[in-house]
Amino acid sequence: MSTPEAPHMQAGCLGGIFKTRFRRSSNLKGHNTPLVTSDNPAPSALRRDELAHRSSASPGPSGVSGEHKPNIYYGTCCDFSGKDYTTNWPIWEDPPPYSNTGSSGIFRAEVMRTIEYVLDQLDPTLRKLSLQIHDNPEIMFQEKFAHDTLSQFMESHGFSVTRHYLGMDTAWRAEFAHGKGGRVLGVNSEMDALPMIGHACGHNLIAISGVGVAIAVKAALETHNVPGKVVLLGTPAEEGGGGKVILLERGGYTDMDVCVMCHPAPGIAHSAGISTSLAMQAMEVEFFGQSAHAAAAPWEGTNALDAAFLAYSSIAVLRQQIKPDHRVHGVIKGHNGAANVIPDYAKMRWYVRAPTREQLFSLRDRVQACFKAAAMATSCRANIEFGLPYLELRQNSVLGAEFIRTANNHCGIVSEVWEFASAASTDFGNVTYELPSIHPIFAIPTQPHGGNHSPAFAESARSTEAHKACMAISKGLALTGFRVINDDDFFRKVRDAFELSKTDKTH
Secondary structure, three states, X not given: OOOOOOOEOXXXXXXXXXXXXXXXXXXXXXXXXXXXXXXXXXXOOOOOOXXXXXXXXXXXXXXXXXXXOOOOOOOOOOOOOOOOHHHOOEOOOOOOOOOOOOOOOOOOHHHHHHXXXXXXXXXXXXXXXXXXXXXOOOOOOOXXXXXXXXXXXXXXXXXXXXXXXXXXXXXXXEEEEEOOOOXXXXXXXXXXXXXXXXXXXXXXXXXXXXXXXXXXXXXXXXXXXXXXXXXXXXXXXXXXXXXHHHHHHOOXXXXXXXEEOOEEEOOOOOOEEOOEOOEEEEEEEEEEOEOXXXXXXXXXXXXXXXXXXXXXXXXXXXXXXXXOOOEEEEEEEEOOOOOOEOOOEEEEEEEEEEOOHHHHHHHHHHHHHHHHHHHHHHOOEEEEEEOOXXXXXXXXXXXXXXXXXXXHHHOOXXXXXXXXXXXXXXXHHHHHHHOOEEOOEEEOOEOOOOOOOOHHHHHHOOOXXXXXXXXXXXXXXXXXXXXXXXXXXXXXXXXXXXXXXXXXXXX
């Protein structure tokens, strides 16, 4: 996919929706280790060439224009940290090893043995793969090292691979089919890192989990002669680019019956669970005024900064009347002007979050009203643009129950589950609206206050215990996914739960 000249994303937990310049931090830890299956060199710089289309919008009768911008890339925060860090798994603890805790409640124990054997055999290689991805961090839409490494790895394990999938430079698709017919299991591998702090959300672990699940399910289909297909998507730009949303729009998930993936976070040792997330939409407003000398002729000016200030103040007042689980946060940008010149331009970036899509759109409209009112009060012109929304996670209840049962009964995962609604947002939420899906969260050891999107979490994501947790979770996901392909009655229940979730407006 061709890209325009290097607009880069704002650093931070919400890597920005809109264009800003980015320069690589000189203290980012990275080692150009070799590829697993290739001699291609790693990228020499952490940079992003983003497809970001900006278009002018004509003002409406009130001088305000608003337009939905499907190609604006918007920030997300996939911080699935627990609410109480005091109960998290300290990095210095040495918990007991993950172990097979029996076959009670397990679907087809012989298949689980196949999955477990394959992943145990792959474990050292997947550990190496994880560290290579971790030590070569690439921000959204620049995951070239990860794209090449992972696609080559999947080819070496008998998958048919499509590189640069659906016109996205760093997306890829690996698939394997056994026999004729059968259902299709989808799996996701995220790859992107964060600006400045590298793999501080553990996407190196998500990448190898997807790889491991796909290879294990392939082996189970072959060994037990079950017809079906497994498709692994390498999904770019979760951290601000909505890669899965783009793939959805282009048909990347069309043939899948179910899709699964997982995500690391701080938490109780050996724990995993199913939580939801917040729906999120990014907004940008630009205010246009008229410059004038602030002392000699201020009446000739129209102050765009005043409009931004009024909008900010209005939203601050609005927060008193929004619900506790709603979020609105933003910043003011603009020219580096002189104090004696009336500012003729100001820009604001905002993120709006709520538990459901419906609540999100309602809150978004109230925030937009603050922009319009500020423009009218100051006689400025406003241009409002929206990013495509990230929808909340709709975890499939049947898939989730099966995963938890498998993880608890066989994979050495403790029975505690996280049932809170995370304040994070993820583009996988949009996938869960389109087909039955699960996105379990699993605990890795962290330092105090070392949650997702922190330098400490980046270090945690390369720890041995984090890798062990990832492998244990991947075994549970693989058997859950295999059951979708192999068990007609189970899949019918999965579909029924999915259809029911569409009618649940409080989800």
